Amino acid sequence: MTANRNAYSSASIWIHWLTAVLVVVFFFTHESERGSLGRTFHVSGGMLIAWFFLWRIFRRFRNGVAAKPEQSEALNWLSRIVLWGILLALLVVSVSGLLLPWSGGRAIDLFGLAIPSPITGSRSLHEFFEEVHDIAGHAFIPLVALHILGVIKHVFMDADKGVALRMAQPDKEGL
Helix, strand or coil: CCCECCCCCHHHHHHHHHHHHHHHHHHHHCCCCCCCHHHHHHHHHHHHHHHHHHHHHHHHHHHCCCCCCCCCHHHHHHHHHHHHHHHHHHHHHHHHHHHHHHHCCCCEEECCEEECCCCCCCHHHHHHHHHHHHHHHHHHHHHHHHHHHHHHHHHHHCCCCHHHHCCCCCCCCEC
């Protein structure tokens, strides 16, 4: 059966909104003290984001991508760049977040389960991953802003609520 390219499934919509909420929460908990509830949630929840990311990419390759809205090719190009930028930022934040404790020679605390470091701690490597994690995390700000502006453009300027409704109204045959 071919997926409806003009709609998303319930699972895709839930993952989209859960990921969006978690990214916002993680942005505000990234400065939490080591050992605090905020830090534990940031690190452990970040691993959930990694799984959501992998699931989303798998579904994207299996089902294809959403149909392009009727707009200029330049705007379609920009929307693809923004979407892939968000996905790339998710990937980089997830991988660098995983490598941060390990590059410091520490285990990852995954909701109380310690995953030991497979590598020897290195201060320079740890600082590198800190920088990468920080840059990728802050890349979400302009990317998400452009993503939201795109939705606003479709709804209010184009009077096309179809694009916005894709992430609000599930379809059993959706992507």
